[in-house]
Amino acid sequence: MIKKEGSFKYLEIKNISKNFGETFVLKNIHLDVFKGEFLCLLGPSGCGKTTLLRIISGLERQTNGDIVQDGLLISNSPTEKRDFGIVFQSYALFPNLNAKQNIAYGLENKKINKKEIEKRTNNLLRLVGLEKYSDQFPSQLSGGQQQRVALARAMALSPGLLLLDEPLSALDAQVRSKLRNEIKLIQKKLNLTTIMVTHDQTEALSMADRVVVMERGHIAQIGTPFELYENPITPFVADFIGKMNLLKGKYDKKNCVFYYLNNRFLISQNTEYSFLENCLLGIRPEDIEIIKFRKNIEKEENILRVKIKEITYLGTIFRLTVVLESKLEENIFVDVISNQVISNNLKIGDFIDIKLKKEKIKLFESNL
Amino acid sequence: MYFKKNSNKSFNILLLRILIIFVFILVSFFIIIPLLPLFLKSFSDNKNNFIGLENFINYIQNPSLTQSFINSLKVAITTTFFSVLIGFIYAYALTRTRLPLKKFFNTFSLFSLYIPPLAVAIGLIYIFGKQGLITQGFFGTIPGFDINLYGFNGIIIGEIFYCFPQALIILVSALNLSDQRLYEAAESLKASPLRKFLTITLPNIKYGLMNSFFICFILSFTDFGVPKVVGGNFNVLATDIYKQVVGQQNFAMGATISIYLLVPSILAFLIDKNFQKNEASLISGKSIPFKPRKNLIVDSIMFIFCSLILILVIGVFSSIVLASLIKIWPYDISLSLQNFRFSNVAGNGYEPYFNTVFMSIYTAIFGTIFVFFTAYLVEKFKPLKKIRMLIYFFSTLPIAIPGLVLGLSYILFFNKPSFSVPFLDFQIFNPFSLLYGTMGILVLANIIHFFTVCFISATTTLKQIDKEFEEVSESLKVPFYKTFLRITIPLSLPTILEIGSYYFVNSMITVSAIIFLYPAKIPVSSVSIVNMDDAGDTASAAAMSTLIVLTSLFVRLIYEFTSRNVSKKSSVWINPLET
Numbered sequence: 018m019i020k021k022e023g024s025f026k027y028l029e030i031k032n033i034s035k036n037f038g039e040t041f042v043l044k045n046i047h048l049d050v051f052k053g054e055f056l057c058l059l060g061p062s063g064c065g066k067t068t069l070l071r072i073i074s075g076l077e078r079q080t081n082g083d084i085v086q087d088g089l090l091i092s093n094s095p096t097e098k099r100d101f102g103i104v105f106q107s108y109a110l111f112p113n114l115n116a117k118q119n120i121a122y123g124l125e126n127k128k129i130n131k132k133e134i135e136k137r138t139n140n141l142l143r144l145v146g147l148e149k150y151s152d153q154f155p156s157q158l159s160g161g162q163q164q165r166v167a168l169a170r171a172m173a174l175s176p177g178l179l180l181l182d183e184p185l186s187a188l189d190a191q192v193r194s195k196l197r198n199e200i201k202l203i204q205k206k207l208n209l210t211t212i213m214v215t216h217d218q219t220e221a222l223s224m225a226d227r228v229v230v231m232e233r234g235h236i237a238q239i240g241t242p243f244e245l246y247e248n249p250i251t252p253f254v255a256d257f258i259g260k261m262n263l264l265k266g267k268y269d270k271k272n273c274v275f276y277y278l279n280n281r282f283l284i285s286q287n288t289e290y291s292f293l294e295n296c297l298l299g300i301r302p303e304d305i306e307i308i309k310f311r312k313n314i315e316k317e318e319n320i321l322r323v324k325i326k327e328i329t330y331l332g333t334i335f336r337l338t339v340v341l342e343s344k345l346e347e348n349i350f351v352d353v354i355s356n357q358v359i360s361n362n363l364k365i366g367d368f369i370d371i372k373l374k375k376e377k378i379k380l381f382e383s384n385l
Numbered sequence: 386m387y388f389k390k391n392s393n394k395s396f397n398i399l400l401l402r403i404l405i406i407f408v409f410i411l412v413s414f415f416i417i418i419p420l421l422p423l424f425l426k427s428f429s430d431n432k433n434n435f436i437g438l439e440n441f442i443n444y445i446q447n448p449s450l451t452q453s454f455i456n457s458l459k460v461a462i463t464t465t466f467f468s469v470l471i472g473f474i475y476a477y478a479l480t481r482t483r484l485p486l487k488k489f490f491n492t493f494s495l496f497s498l499y500i501p502p503l504a505v506a507i508g509l510i511y512i513f514g515k516q517g518l519i520t521q522g523f524f525g526t527i528p529g530f531d532i533n534l535y536g537f538n539g540i541i542i543g544e545i546f547y548c549f550p551q552a553l554i555i556l557v558s559a560l561n562l563s564d565q566r567l568y569e570a571a572e573s574l575k576a577s578p579l580r581k582f583l584t585i586t587l588p589n590i591k592y593g594l595m596n597s598f599f600i601c602f603i604l605s606f607t608d609f610g611v612p613k614v615v616g617g618n619f620n621v622l623a624t625d626i627y628k629q630v631v632g633q634q635n636f637a638m639g640a641t642i643s644i645y646l647l648v649p650s651i652l653a654f655l656i657d658k659n660f661q662k663n664e665a666s667l668i669s670g671k672s673i674p675f676k677p678r679k680n681l682i683v684d685s686i687m688f689i690f691c692s693l694i695l696i697l698v699i700g701v702f703s704s705i706v707l708a709s710l711i712k713i714w715p716y717d718i719s720l721s722l723q724n725f726r727f728s729n730v731a732g733n734g735y736e737p738y739f740n741t742v743f744m745s746i747y748t749a750i751f752g753t754i755f756v757f758f759t760a761y762l763v764e765k766f767k768p769l770k771k772i773r774m775l776i777y778f779f780s781t782l783p784i785a786i787p788g789l790v791l792g793l794s795y796i797l798f799f800n801k802p803s804f805s806v807p808f809l810d811f812q813i814f815n816p817f818s819l820l821y822g823t824m825g826i827l828v829l830a831n832i833i834h835f836f837t838v839c840f841i842s843a844t845t846t847l848k849q850i851d852k853e854f855e856e857v858s859e860s861l862k863v864p865f866y867k868t869f870l871r872i873t874i875p876l877s878l879p880t881i882l883e884i885g886s887y888y889f890v891n892s893m894i895t896v897s898a899i900i901f902l903y904p905a906k907i908p909v910s911s912v913s914i915v916n917m918d919d920a921g922d923t924a925s926a927a928a929m930s931t932l933i934v935l936t937s938l939f940v941r942l943i944y945e946f947t948s949r950n951v952s953k954k955s956s957v958w959i960n961p962l963e964t
Contacts, residue, residue: 076856088389095395096859103860109853112958113875123861154958174861 024051027210028073028178033082035068042068044234046082053208055201057221060231061257066214069231070180073212075099087177101178102171106186108163110155110170116162117142117151120169127174141169144203161192168200172209179204181213185220197224218258222246230254252381255299262305262349264298268380275380278343282319283375290380297381302336302352304377307361308370319373323349325365328358337363339371397864398768405762405769405776412759412779414817415833416786419798420647423790426640426797440641453620454645457606460537460621464544464605469597471545472552475694478687480560481586483679490691495550497698499937500705501894502547503914504930506614507923508701509534509543511708514615516715518704524715535617543611546701548604549694552597559593560586563675592661599657600784603650607787609897610911614918622646623897626789630901636797643790654785702934709928724928733908738932741910744827745892752832752839752888753881756780760843761869765855777844784837788897795830796901822904834898835891839884846880847873876958878951886944890937 028050035043043065050056058066071077073084075096083092091099110119120141124134142148145165155163164184171179184200185193201224204211215221221228222242230237230245230253238245238254249255252263266277268290275282275298282298290296308317323339326348335358337351351371353363363369430436444450478484479491497505512518513534522529532538563586571581587594609623616624622642630639710720727734759780763773783791799821803812820826850873858868874881896911903909910929917926 074856074860076859086391089391090389091391093393094391095393095398096856097395097397097862097864098392101860103857105853105857107851107853109851109857111854111872113872113955122858123863126861126863126867156958170857170861 024053026050027052027054027087028212029083029085030069030073031083031085033069033072033079033084035065035072035077035080041234043072043079046236048229048236048239050210050212052210055204055211055213055224055226057225057228058212058214058231059218059221059228059257060216060237062216063233064231065234066216066231067182070182070212070214073178074101074103074180100176101180102174102176103180104164104167104171104182104184106183108155108167108187110163110166112155115152115154116147116158116166119155119166120173122170123174137173141173144172145169145199159192160188161196164188164196165199168203172203172207177210179209179211181211183214183216186215186217193220200224222258228258230257232257249299249379252297252299255379255381259301260350261299261301263381264300264347264349265383266296266298267294268296269294275378278341280321282373282378284378284380285376287376288379296383299379299381300373300377302350303334304374305349305351306372306374307351307353307357308372317372319375319378321349321371321373323369323371325363325367325369328363328365330355335363339369401762401766401865402768405766405772408759408762409772409776411755412776415829416779416782416836419791419794420786422797422801423640423643423794426637427644429637431635431637440637441644444638444641444645449620450625450642453622453625453642456537456619457621457623457646458649460540460544460612461602461606463541464548465598465601467541467545468548468552468601468605469556469594471694472549472556472597473594474687475549475691476553476556476560478691479557480563480677481675482677482687483684484687484691485684486688490695493695493698494553494691496702497546498550499890499894499941500546500702500934501896501911501914501930502543502608502610503614503896503911503918504705504894504927504934505546505701506539506543506611507708507914507918507927507930508705509539509615510923511704511714511927512700513539513542521715524718535615536619539615539617540612540619540621543615544605544608546698547608547611548601551600551604555593555597555600556590559590561674563589565673565675568675595657595660599653602653603785603787606653607646607650607789607897609789609900610915613915623787623789626793627900630793636793639793640797643787643793646787647785647790650785650787654782658781705927705930705934708924709931711924714924724924725932727913727925727929733913737908737910737913738929740824740907741893741933742936744824744831744909745889747824747828748831748892749885749889751828752835753885755832756836756839756884757843757877757881760840760847761873764844764847765852765873766865780840781837783833783835786834788834788895788899789901791830791834792898792901795826799826824907826902827899827907827909828892830898830902831888831892831895834895835888839887842880842884842887843877846877850876875955878955879948882944882948882951886941889940893933893937893940 026049028048030046030048030050033043033046034041046069058069060066068077072079075091075094075098079092083090085091086100111122114122117138121134121138124137129137139148139151142151145168147162147165147169150158150162153162155166158166164187168184181200185196188196197220203209213221213224222245225242227239227241228245229239232251232253237257238250240248242258245254245258249258249261252261255261256263264277266275268275268284270290273284273286275284275296277298284290308320321341323341325337326340327338329336329338331352333355334352335355337353337358338348339351340346340348349371427440428435428437430439475490475494479487479494484490500508510517513520513532517534518524520529520531520534534542567585568581571585576584607623609627612619612621612624613627622645626639626642626646629635629642708714709724710722711717712719712721712723727738759776763777763780766773799815799817801815802818803814820829854868854872855865858865858872894911896915899909900912900915903912910933914926914929917923917929
């Protein structure tokens with residue numbers, strides 16, 4: 018885990034659990050969030066990420082555990098006594114108030130004079146680039162503009178913590194990627210500690226300083242986007258962040274060899290794996306090479322002869338789905354640069370040899 | 386490690402809890418607790434001695450009284466069947482066919498909602514009664530036809546008039562929820578029209594259908610107005626209660642019959658509630674509304690059917706107006722306004738009319754505030770879940786409490802200046818007794834009598850308002866009551882107006898809940914219709930009915946006008962990017 022220079026733990030989540038009756042939604046969650054950090058809670062629906070966010074905001078109450086924000090124990094504080102701003106997936110903009118009134122809603126309740134409110138509201142409108150739209154009602158704004166109003170409203174009281182609950186998922190792809198950058202810029206400019214919930218891994222990887230991958234109510238892995246992609250510690254994380262082929266086989270620890278059916282693969286000796294012989298071999302599609310036209314393949318290691326079952330065009334690359342003759346139902350994905358497929362005239366039904374790069378192979382404990 | 390503790394106290398949550406408990410106490414005292422003295426009374430004699438089940442046994446052993454029970458059931462079952470059938474065909478025509486003049490048929494079908502059942506019955510007298518237009522063949526110009534109005538026939542016709550629009554409203558909204566795609570899918574699979582009807586239409590509206598059965602059953606089982614006027618010798622439970630209480634001052638027997646009236650209603654209510662519990666929307670947000678195709682045969686049949694129904698509705702209303710304007714039906718059919726004087730009859734001049742108007746205004750104002758606030762507390766907040774569920778249950782209950790039963794229980798509860806605590810020699814002052822003998826008790830009875838429909842409509846609207854508005858406010862440190870005033874009320878304004886107008890109109894036309902309750906110094910118009918009719922002064926009763934209907938229609942027009950303005954104003958919030 019990295020800790021940035023000069024940053025301190027702003028939010029500490031200690032052993033948080035939540036259950037509805039018999040069912041556990043969250044189990045013993047430990048998490049530290051540093052000042053000024055952009056943290057993403059990433060996971061499939063039902064993994065508990067939104068519940069965790071709502072517990073941090075006090076909108077939901079944990080069954081067990083504590084939360085400390087800025088040195089203050091807030092575990093049982095009501096929402097209105099906590100220091101945060103929130104943007105919901107639906108934005109929840111007040112439809113009968115215009116953009117400016119929406120943003121000023123929280124300020125008007127404080128004992129601040131009108132001029133000050135006006136000034137701060139205008140600043141916020143400028144910050145999110147909506148000066149021209151201050152008199153428009155939410156229904157007159159586009160999805161992206163509504164999202165910005167919601168963001169400005171959440172920041173109006175200058176909270177110490179910004180919570181974003183799937184803030185971009187209602188937007189179309191183009192607006193989404195534009196807003197990603199804007200939110201990130203504003204967040205860095207204000208050095209605002211931010212927690213965002215998302216199920217979209219690209220969003221998490223492109224925005225977050227650190228990502229918390231959640232699975233069925235617990236944290237699967239915490240790390241920078243780079244760490245998660247390069248060194249996933251479970252097959253779940255490996256396949257959730259990017260794509261990973263997982264082959265079930267046997268690991269011979271002494272010789273650093275993995276047996277998959279009749280094939281043997283050499284495993285890099287740099288990593289020590291401590292687990293039992295039954296395990297999973299993981300390799301990303303881009304770490305598999307096609308060696309169809311290379312000579313002397315007998316000398317090469319980690320070769321598999323496979324048949325092409327499907328070819329999917331993805332722009333700069335093709336993704337090939339290949340199978341072993343002896344195991345037709347197990348798909349292996351191989352990413353190949355487009356012109357390699359075109360120049361070699363690869364077709365469905367062709368037999369090719371693929372090579373799994375030794376240093377890229379990872380082993381995972383098989384829980385099956 | 387030691388951390389400084391943040392404040393755990395929230396004034397807002399405390400305030401919310403207090404409000405929820407306060408509303409709980411109110412609904413308990415207005416809905417549930419008044420029923421207890423009624424139950425007690427049914428187990429006592431008129432000197433308040435406990436006599437166990439004696440009243441109930443006396444009742445069963447009295448053949449004329451048990452006949453009333455059977456009669457009430459007969460009326461209710463027949464009315465329910467016909468009202469739902471007619472309501473369904475009419476609703477089907479409005480929603481699923483290319484019926485010509487649809488808007489016209491839609492508007493006027495609900496016309497009879499503004500006519501008190503009492504007035505419907507009076508209208509029927511002028512059409513089918515001994516001197517009626519049809520019976521005498523339009524003052525002897527064509528051969529007459531006697532349908533034997535007084536008795537079962539008259540009650541059934543009157544009740545259908547009363548219940549049909551209620552069924553219609555429910556069924557129109559059920560049929561409106563449709564998905565064109567389902568029908569297209571069925572068509573692509575070569576399903577016959579009957580198969581489509583049985584597999585798509587019916588399953589989609591089964592909850593609405595069940596609900597309309599339930600509403601019509603309760604309304605016709607417990608109605609007092611129609612049988613009072615055209616029942617003749619055909620006794621039903623409601624008229625029996627009236628006779629026992631007003632005629633013989635026998636409160637114990639009145640209470641006993643009330644229980645016989647209450648139990649089937651509550652039973653029907655529970656069956657319906659249990660049925661509706663399983664309701665799951667079959668229509669998703671992505672549904673495409675059904676667009677009926679032209680079908681000359683079906684459209685023509687529907688046109689004829691709907692026209693017939695409308696002619697009857699308008700005919701009844703016209704005959705009331707006509708009767709009120711004709712000097713001495715059928716002997717001097719010249720027009721005059723003398724029937725509107727109400728001076729020489731059992732009517733107290735215009736006093737009852739104005740009392741009723743004020744009562745209806747108060748009911749509309751206080752009822753709307755109370756019902757909306759109750760629904761808001763139940764729907765929008767998390768604390769005290771069990772108590773909120775109880776409030777919800779209590780709020781849905783009044784629809785199953787017949788007006789007469791509510792009225793009788795209010796007398797028994799509110800006229801007690803104090804309660805004695807059982808087994809202790811101790812008396813508690815009953816603060817609600819201060820309402821007894823004032824306009825307040827009439828307003829309260831009306832508020833509760835029509836509570837359920839208003840409560841459900843408020844709840845439905847509040848459900849549609851994003852729950853996250855409250856959460857956002859909390860995160861912005863804005864207390865809930867500010868959000869209530871600034872966001873929730875403006876967004877709910879159309880429904881609030883609707884509830885107000887519903888309360889007004891129903892308070893104008895109701896008789897059953899207030900006939901036992903009205904203080905002698907505050908006569909009300911619906912009761913004076915009963916009295917004028919009893920005294921044989923039917924023309925004045927018709928005149929008073931006309932006034933009530935016109936007032937209701939006038940208020941409804943004001944409502945339509947205001948709500949149109951409101952929706953014009955709020956359209957900018959709702960219509961996305963139209964400019």
